[in-house]
Amino acid sequence: MELTNEYIKQRLADQFGDKVVNFEEPYGMFTFEAPKEDNLKVLQFLFDDEELQFRFLTDLCAVHYPDQEGRELAIVYHLHNLVKNVRIRFKVFTNIQEPDIFTATNIFSTANWMERETYDFFGVNFIGHPNLKRILNVDEMDYFPMRKEFPLEDQTRIDKDDEMFGRGGSII
Amino acid sequence: MSEQIKHIKLPEGSIEKQTTTLNLGPTHPATHGVMQNILEMDGERVVSAEQTIGYIHRAFEKLAERRPLYQITPLTDRLNYCSSPLNNMGWHMTCEKLLKIQTPKRVDYLRVIIMELARIADHLICNSIVGVDSGALSVFLYVMQYRELIYEIYEEICGSRLTTNIGRIGGFERNFNNTAWTKLEKFLAEYPAVLREFEKLLQRNRIFMERTMGVGAISAERALNYGFTGPNLRAAGVDYDVRVHSPYSSYEDFSFEVPVGSTGDCYDRFLVRNQEMWQSMEIIKQAYQKIQEFKGADAEVYHADVPEYYLPEKKDVYTKMEALIWHFKIVMGETDIPKGEVYHSVEAANGELGFYLISDGGRTPYRLHFRRPCFIYYQAYSEITAGSMLSDAIITLSSLNLIAGELDA
Numbered sequence: 001m002e003l004t005n006e007y008i009k010q011r012l013a014d015q016f017g018d019k020v021v022n023f024e025e026p027y028g029m030f031t032f033e034a035p036k037e038d039n040l041k042v043l044q045f046l047f048d049d050e051e052l053q054f055r056f057l058t059d060l061c062a063v064h065y066p067d068q069e070g071r072e073l074a075i076v077y078h079l080h081n082l083v084k085n086v087r088i089r090f091k092v093f094t095n096i097q098e099p100d101i102f103t104a105t106n107i108f109s110t111a112n113w114m115e116r117e118t119y120d121f122f123g124v125n126f127i128g129h130p131n132l133k134r135i136l137n138v139d140e141m142d143y144f145p146m147r148k149e150f151p152l153e154d155q156t157r158i159d160k161d162d163e164m165f166g167r168g169g170s171i172i
Numbered sequence: 173m174s175e176q177i178k179h180i181k182l183p184e185g186s187i188e189k190q191t192t193t194l195n196l197g198p199t200h201p202a203t204h205g206v207m208q209n210i211l212e213m214d215g216e217r218v219v220s221a222e223q224t225i226g227y228i229h230r231a232f233e234k235l236a237e238r239r240p241l242y243q244i245t246p247l248t249d250r251l252n253y254c255s256s257p258l259n260n261m262g263w264h265m266t267c268e269k270l271l272k273i274q275t276p277k278r279v280d281y282l283r284v285i286i287m288e289l290a291r292i293a294d295h296l297i298c299n300s301i302v303g304v305d306s307g308a309l310s311v312f313l314y315v316m317q318y319r320e321l322i323y324e325i326y327e328e329i330c331g332s333r334l335t336t337n338i339g340r341i342g343g344f345e346r347n348f349n350n351t352a353w354t355k356l357e358k359f360l361a362e363y364p365a366v367l368r369e370f371e372k373l374l375q376r377n378r379i380f381m382e383r384t385m386g387v388g389a390i391s392a393e394r395a396l397n398y399g400f401t402g403p404n405l406r407a408a409g410v411d412y413d414v415r416v417h418s419p420y421s422s423y424e425d426f427s428f429e430v431p432v433g434s435t436g437d438c439y440d441r442f443l444v445r446n447q448e449m450w451q452s453m454e455i456i457k458q459a460y461q462k463i464q465e466f467k468g469a470d471a472e473v474y475h476a477d478v479p480e481y482y483l484p485e486k487k488d489v490y491t492k493m494e495a496l497i498w499h500f501k502i503v504m505g506e507t508d509i510p511k512g513e514v515y516h517s518v519e520a521a522n523g524e525l526g527f528y529l530i531s532d533g534g535r536t537p538y539r540l541h542f543r544r545p546c547f548i549y550y551q552a553y554s555e556i557t558a559g560s561m562l563s564d565a566i567i568t569l570s571s572l573n574l575i576a577g578e579l580d581a
Contacts, residue, residue: 026513027269057399059515059526061541078515078528078543082396082410085417089515110399113551121233136226136580145234152238 003051003084005030011052015045022091031089039075039092040102046079046090047107054079054088057104060114062122064096066148072096073122077104094124096147103129121146191219194562198227203569204301205576209553211565218565221554225547229580236540240505241267241481242341244540249335251544252578255294255521256336257286257326262518265420266527267341270514271481278466278473279343280422281459285356286329286338287421287518288452288459292363293322294521295403295445295452298573302442303374305570306383311373318366321359328352342482343475360457367453371446381439388556388568389437398552401545402523404572407444408436414519425462426455438571480507505535522546522573544578 008030012020020042022033034042046054059078066072071093080087094101103126104111115126116135123144126132134141143150197208206227212219232247239247248259261283268275275283296319300312323333328351330338339345374380390400395408405412413430415423431447433440466473475482479498488495501507511533517526523545532538549572557565 027515029515031513056396058517058524059528059541059543061528063530063539076528078526082412082417087418087515108399109394109397110548110551113547117547134226136229138226145231150234152234 003081003086008052008086008088011049012042012045016042029087029089031091033091033093036075036092036094036101039090040104040107042090043077043079043104043107046088053081053083056080056082057108057110057114058087060104060111060118062118062124062146064122064147068093070095073099073124075101075118075124096123099124100127101125102127103132105129120144123147190214196566198224205574205579207550207574207576207579209565209569211562213562216561218557218560218562221557221565223550223553225550225576225579227580228576232581233540233542236537238536240502240507240535241509241537242502243505244537245339246335246337248542249337250577251542251581252294252520252522252525252546252575253334254297254575255290256334257290257338258294258518258520259525260336260338261287261421262516262520262525263527264339264341265518266514266516266529267481268476269516270512270529270531271341271478271510273342273476273478273481275343275421275476276470276473277422278463278470279475281425281463282344282348282474283339283421284423284426284459285456285463286326288455289322289325289356289359291452291521292449293319294573295449298522298570299374299442299445300370301570302384302438302567303380305567306380308374308377308380311370315366315370318359318363321355321363325352325355325359328355340475340482342478343473345483347472347474356456356460360453360460364453367446367449375443375446383564384438384442384567384571386435387438387560387564388571389435390552390556391436394552394555395436398555399548400523400552401549402519402521403441403444403448404436404523404549406431407433407440409434414517414524418517420516420518426458428455438567441571508533508535509537517543520545522575522578523549542581544581546572546574546578547581550574550579 005025009023012032019038020032020034024031046052058080061076063074063076064072073094073096075092077090078087079090092101101124103115113135115129116132118124119126119132120134120137121144192213194211194213196211197203198206208224210222236244236247245260245263248263249256251259296315300315303311326336326338327333328349330336390408392408392410395405396410409432411430411432416430428451431444433444483502484495484498489499509531511531513530515526515528517524525545526543528541529537530539557568
């Protein structure tokens with residue numbers, strides 16, 4: 001039987017009721033959202049179900065939306081059913097004061113480093129992770145650089161007297 | 173006892189650590205890139221390995237948030253720098269998907285040629301390095317001249333060799349010139365003999381087989397759980413190939429086989445890569461043939477008609493008002509990109525390279541995430557090397573095709 005987006009949506013709604021919300025299909029990829037307490041339940045259901053079989057974690061990353069109060073951080077899972085070749089996207093939102101979320105490492109070994117990377121750049125605290133420490137940045141770093149409060153340097157700034165890099169005071 | 177080795181269980185009653193800590197890397201000729209492995213050795217056997225990565229982290233995802241789409245292409249060059257064109261094409265296709273640009277067939281076929289050449293160049297390096305690490309240096313030097321020829325083809329098209337920045341959103345910056353075609357013909361004519369000889373030197377070579385068979389093996393189930401993709405997954409027996417599963421750039425028009433292995437060890441990975449090179453040759457031949465079938469005006473098409481994103485010709489910029497405006501808007505990155513969220517992946521040389529792009533309607537991406545295959549499968553390294561000899565661990569490292577640039581983004 002073909003695994004259509006409507007069917008996945010129906011199965012999720014049957015299993016989780018009102019908890020799964022915000023069904024979308026941007027560029028054809030089925031996308032939905034669940035509360036952060038239920039992220040493991042949803043992932044486990046998608047993994048175990050005989051028809052859904054989303055057993056390949058393609059990608060895991062976070063997105064920071066500073067304007068959405070209470071749901072500043074989105075954790076995005078891209079899952080793939082390799083048998084029927086269907087991809088879906090699953091999102092979980094959390095606030096930035098307590099960015100705690102359960103780790104998926106017990107379902108997917110590959111989530112280990114993906115979660116470390118997400119912690120490293122966004123400060124998402126994955127509860128139960130075996131080794132949650134920085135992976136690409138130095139251990140001494142005390143902030144989470146991919147958050148939007150750290151903008152990149154303005155390319156047009158002229159207050160730096162830095163002639164070595166071609167941004168000298170000669171402009172003034 | 174240091175922090176890193178707390179997890180090692182010592183035999184009952186032992187008073188001190190009985191293993192040796194060995195630092196493999198970050199700058200070691202056998203790691204072929206800047207990455208560190210802290211190995212716990214029991215004699216010559218590896219007890220556990222802990223990887224430290226991030227030595228060449230360059231914050232591409234952060235940088236991308238301040239750049240218009242076309243300026244992100246040079247960042248993708250520096251992911252897997254052994255096959256930059258694959259990354260470039262993957263990025264262009266992601267943008268085209270977001271912007272809903274339909275590329276002409278000829279562009280797709282030209283892209284297929286470049287992507288398959290890049291795949292050959294990458295596999296060539298990886299397989300010959302496996303040879304080097306098992307003590308066969310001559311094959312590496314022998315095949316290098318054909319990687320050189322591939323680089324010369326790139327050079328004819330985009331002007332650069334390693335970090336290519338090849339192609340544009342919507343197509344190519346220029347049509348392939350005659351020198352490029354001549355060099356491609358030379359490659360197609362000469363390379364099969366070289367590849368055959370390369371195989372002859374290693375494939376049934378007793379020493380090479382003994383060194384690689386059963387080394388660094390991973391089961392299909394574990395490989396899937398670890399998110400393996402590309403030749404490493406196929407060597408374990410799973411026939412997942414993005415080119416077949418979600419065809420892009422008209423791959424559905426080509427007939428080719430997806431070689432699979434069975435044991436997932438270094439030898440199978442070597443065989444799968446070799447077979448993929450043969451398949452790539454077939455694809456290039458088919459694409460070349462298809463391109464020659466275009467006649468008249470169709471035979472000159474090398475980009476889609478998207479003035480908002482594709483730079484106009486320089487002579488038009490000087491003479492036509494409209495072209496000048498587009499030129500300015502593109503170069504200054506003043507075009508707003510549509511709002512949307514898109515994931516696109518291509519079969520890069522070492523696995524599924526994915527781009528997750530979120531746009532909020534501004535001029536730059538709101539968020540861009542690279543799914544970098546070797547970052548994802550490198551974490552399996554400590555599992556697949558545990559219990560092996562040190563020299564086997566080194567072969568496994570090169571046979572996984574780890575590229576530090578892609579690892580660290």
